[in-house]
Amino acid sequence: MDQAAQIREKIDIVSLISEYIPLKKMGRNFTANCPFHNENTPSFVVSPERQIWHCFGCGKGGDAYTFLMEYENMEFFEALQALAKKTGVALKNTGTSFATDKKQTIYSLNKLAAEYYNYVLIKHSVGKRALVYLDEERGLNEKLINTYKIGFSPGSGEALSRYLINKKKYKANELIDAGLSIQRGDRIIDFFRGRLMFPLIDHRGNIVGFSGRSIADEDSGPKYINTKDTLVYHKGSMFFGLNIAKEEIKKEEFSVVMEGEFDVITAFKEGIANAVALKGTAFTENQALLLSRFAPKVAMCLDKDSAGLMALKRSIPILEKRGLFITVVDYPEKDPDESIKKSPLEFKKAIKGQVEVYEYLLELLISENDIETASGKKRITDEMLPLISVINNEIIKEHYLKKLSEKINISFDSLLKQIDKKAEFVEEKIIVKKQKGSRREILEEYLLALILQNGNPKEMLIKSNDFLTNYKFEIPAIEKIFKELMSVINAKKFDIKIISKNLASELLAIFDKCFLMPLPKFESVQIYEEEIIRVMKEIKLIFLKEEISKLSRSAKDEKSDEKIEKIREEISLLTSSSPKI
Helix, strand or coil, rough: CCHHHHHHHHHHHHHHCCCCCCCEEEEEEECCCCCCCCCCCCCCCCCCCCCCECCCCCCEEEEHHHHHHHHHCCHHHHHHHHHHHCCCCCCCCCCCHHHHHHHHHHHHHHHHHHHHHHHHHHHHHHHHHHHHHHHHHHCHHHHHHHHHHCEECCCCCCCCCCCCCHHHHHHHHHHHHHHCCECCEEEEEEECCEEEEEEEECCCCCCCEEEEEEECCCCCCCCCCECCCCCCCCCCHHHCHHHHHHHHHHHHEEEECCCCCCHHHHHCCCCCCEEECCCCCCCCCHHHHHHCCCEEEEECCCCCCCHHHHHHHHHHHHHCCCCCCEEEEECCCHHHHHHHHHHHHHHHHHHCCCCEEHHHHHHHHHHCCCCHHHHHHHHHHHHHHHHHCCCCCCCCHHHHHHHHHHHCCHHHHHHHHHHHHHHHHCCCCCCCCCCCCCCCHHHHHHHHHHHHCCCCCHHHHHHHHHHHHCCCCHHHHHHHHHHHHCCCCCCCCHHHHHHHCCCCCCHHHHHHHHHHHCCCCCCHHHHHHHHHHHEEEEEEHHHHHHHHHHHHHCCCCHHHHHHHHHHHHHHHHHHHHHCCC
16 A cells, blocks of 8 residues: 555544534534535535545535645645644655645745844844834834744845855755845845845745835835745735634634734734734735635724725625625724724724624715715715625625615615616626536436445446446446446445545546435435436436437438337336336
């Protein structure tokens, strides 16, 4: 048994997936709301018997490896290493992919860079100015600095690059790939120079990049610069502080989303440990997906300026799409950092009294516009209606439409008409839904599910095979699975679990799907068998009728007429009798 298979045998997929999402026992399997798409009814199924999972909503599925690869955005070798650690299997000569090697190199380089920057800030004279700034201007002590691994990048231009190349023996191109250095002619120079350095750490503890902040407003250049996109860092998929905040987010069941690093650190200093900072001007779909895995609610706590308000509005459709409940922390000052410093108690009260986002925006717009004038009402509805229209929950949507109607004295029907009218002018987004397939395809999957999940699959398979003689499956993969099953039907031990291990990889997805497909509860074995009969009968009838249509469309001759007549006789026999298996 190779090591990947050995690890697969040792891992308990139910325990593994339970670390990420709550599973509920349902018969012999476990179910949950799928973590890979938004849904209200659980369609994600895990089988402890076969150690597999499948979502009947989005169609994704697989084993422990594919779950980690999908959920944590890992490559196979990263998932292999993670599961080996969990199971205590010592990996030997597994090899790694080129991309995995490069990722590990970047993680190692970033770790060394973070330690270097932190040393310069805390221990070296070069970092003294920055250390004084953090102490006197920001009120951060050494413990907080070390908690967030804050550092300082020397302004000399080559210090880090020389250290990593000369002392740690890394190559120049590796530093460039990590985003730590850039090439200027023949020189390799540091990307970050003369800045406070905030390591950006993912929820698994890997340092994926850095955010560099100028020390004071008079410093030249932009206030913040971030690591360029690399193999491990993508700006739209990251939060500052999530590695520290994730457990508290789970405990409190909501995250507090701020704009800047200092906002988060100051909040943490005052005991608010479920705060994270956006690395951008508004949420991306990847960020919304990431936060939704830790808690169902997001409390937006952005700066109180036009940019912050715009970011809030832009974030709403993205958060709604993920099914997250959105609130706003209505604190008194212009930004969270200032507000916390001025009155930590008032800020904590604002968090406790967080307001639903639509309530907050409606009150804000009413305060800024004259609701007695037509132009004031127009400005309010122009802002609110597009936001209300994206609310997933129809009850909440109606609640705010009625509230808007009452507040500005406009009829509910008029607001509904205006939403419909606006929708006509909005560029329609075409959502390509997964085709459920023809009736025959659906029934073929259902039949395979009935056989695989039967208490006596061998007997059901033999009888089904006899009944479906001369039947050509609509789904080629299912036809191949039937042939594979029939090829081992006379084996001493006909075990579905063992058989599945020998199936071709391209057949496993549909095999697993049918094995996990939720079936009706049958009151007896007889009723179960009657259902198999009913499905086979319908499948064959559809197939025979399609055969008649094909023959009717082709050039007619005496032979085709004879074939059509024979098929009609078979149809007549099927519809007039109750076949047994």
